[in-house]
Amino acid sequence: MLASLSIKNYALIDYLEVNFQDKFSIITGETGAGKSILLGALGLVLGKRADLSSLKDKNEKCIIEGEFLIDKFNLQSFFDLHDLDFEPRTIIRREILPSGKSRAFINDTPTTLSILTNLSDKLIDVHSQHQTLQLADNDFQFLIIDALADNSKTLLSYKKGLKIYKKLNKELDEIIKRQAEAQNQYDYNSFLLNELVEADFKEGEQEFLEETLEKLSHVEEIKLLLIEVQQLVDLEEVGLNDALVKYVNIINKLSKYGKTYENLSDRITSLKIDFDDITKELHNSNDEIEYSPLEIEKYNDRLQLLYDLQKKHQVFTIPELLEKKQILEVKVSAVENADEIIKQKKAEILEVEKQLNTSSTILHTSRKKAIPLLIQQLESLLKDLEMSNTSFKINLSKKQEFFSNGKDELEFLISTNKGSSYETLKKIASGGEMSRIMLAVKSVLCNYSSLPTIIFDEIDTGVSGEVSNRIAKVMASMSNHMQVIAITHLPQIAAKGNYHFKVFKTDNNKQTVTNIKQLSKEERIQELAEMLSGKDIAETAIVHAKQLLDQ
Structure with a gap:
């Protein structure tokens, strides 16, 4: 999980440090206060490309550090593979120098952005509004089903075999x-x-x-x-x-x-x-x-x-x-x-092909079994998210060709209203519906994966009222299995967090600076009330805020 994040000389930030806990954390703040700046800084720690324009003071270097608790997530082999020191409290640091040069470190050992990105994929899932487009991506749909089918080992074996198979075919062609x-x-x-x-x-x-x-x-x-x-x-x-x-x-x-x-x-x-x-x-x-x-x-x-x-x-x-x-x-x-050489090479290819067929058959069978379970869990969750008429149809057919993840072709269809036909997600779901579907998917996935942290970046856009309460409950439920951090503008969601942080801007020495602080219970009431009624906080908003926190 993400234990802390410190940021120096980045965008509107002189210096800030925030400590996170497990369970469910909320981040709120006015539009433009700097919530996206926090995510941008975290993105650098997770391996995104650096930009010299991000430096607040162009004469000083920018330093961003993230501390992660990783002892429970079986990452020792990753560190051994890349010749890195494994530490239960692992620190990832990015530096952007005034010259524009960027450096990355894992536990003070210099590393590449490629290795850093591979590690961050195992640490945090940052889920934003635009990521809902992944739902229509065939590879992502396979990822969902394979997680439920517990296909990781079979997939690894298949992909290794496919790499050999392609290499042998290339050699034969040559x-x-x-x-x-x-x-x-x-x-x-x-x-x-x-x-x-x-x-x-x-x-x-x-x-x-x-x-x-x-x-x-x-x-x-x-x-x-x-x-x-x-x-x-x-x-x-x-x-x-x-x-x-x-x-x-x-x-x-x-x-x-x-x-x-x-x-x-x-x-x-x-x-x-x-x-x-x-x-x-x-x-x-x-x-x-x-x-x-x-x-x-x-x-x-x-x-x-x-x-x-x-x-x-x-x-x-x-x-x-x-x-x-x-x-x-x-x-x-x-x-x-x-002729003899070609005959021998074809025999090698045939042997690998047999192994691939065996692996792809295992994948197909386990996926077939997982599909009804996935449909049942998604439809159940979506009922709780005020999409009770939503139903899925997932078609899986076996082909002759070897694809990157087996021989299966997948068709993921949805109907959001009674009596309506099944269509692809792209054609039928609105933005608000896609957000809830993705939340349901992530909720299902968290039961089958060991990802330490998920961050939701305003995926509640386009929803309100009772739906927002339901979304908050799903996120809170997910936090029983992993660390959940949600950036939100909805008070119903903000009230469900175990911890609440506020991002705000101040003017110091003719400069605007972004900062963040963890709110006390009284401060949370004030923040929720402001989210409910605006700057001029009504007494009813205070009462409503207290009710939300007590629910």
Whole structure:
């Protein structure tokens, strides 16, 4: 419930703080006194958009705080979900800075307007005259019936399933679309893939081909150099091999004269081994290399194929070409395996569809059972509200399509006079009748929901006399289940409140300021009398006011 509301620097308000209690509270005041300002400030706490023009002093920030008692309303999970500190006495604060920037806090933790709005929907229902239009809204009509049918868990399950169902269908559409696009490219992609598969290039092959061709293209020059090297090694007396052998022998003889020579001997011996290996490899290379036009042509064709494929796929290396091959394999495979993928996705959709059908059947059955109960309770309440000839007809039919809340189509019809036909609410009910119907609906809903607070903003417009007494009784009855706050201009309703607040304006330092105070019993009598007879309060009005309070 709303425990308190403090407002600073908002519209005509310098600063005010009002403390509310449970049960039934009344707010009255002359037209223009500022009752709508209070609701506007409360609206900011509940997540409505801020407006810089709301600042009374444009150089100071506006601060509005609402304190709510929430320990009995199962909101711990909401706070956990949004990483907020749960407090039994939760404080919501809005600030509007002179710069126009707006900030929101829940228990001093910064939050977004979206989260704030979601929380406020669980705390307060502000019901004004224009909200009666909701009665003709199909979603609101479903909300009424589902509350009586206790469908919250089934609806939650259904909506989760519907979200998955839509996601899977979207994925299926994308797969089919991609398949159609891929099918158009399939033949070309298959050709490109087969071309790469047949080429069967391996990593490192490009370097091998280029090196081999370089060697084969210069065979004669290479052989001449190899012969020249061999001659340098093998020449008698002056050949490198004989000279190196002698060199090694001399150093080996020196090795016995100290560690230094011994190390040099080891090193020259190692050098002789490497020299012999190099000589042998060069000899073998000379034996292996032969000029072969056929070999040159074979390697050249292979390398040219590689260059052509690299150019076609706009790459420069074999690894890049192999990567292109993998991409083509995926594209070709996607087409070749598309039927299986589509079949699997359709099976998933069918499974979710079965679950949705089960949930929608449960919803339909429970709604069917709830409709007679709703009709009975509404008609009974409306009799008490001087609409005894009002009757409802609620038609519920099951369709094939999955809607946001099941597969049902709902038709909410009303007849307000004996013998008259049933029509939609929009066509048949007057403003005063719509207000009473909505009050009856809210009265029914408060028995099936755990909403902490409801605020009625002058929904009694267009009614008077005995009807206003009946409206007051319904509101008072509702206050046994929840906190009810009513802004009213009717003394019959104002007298039924457990608490009475008056909004008034004063002139301070050439400024008009709005304030509010809770009235004592004597002050209530004066306020009711003024509401009955105007500023010039007659003695009969005082008597009547006392009677209203004592009823």
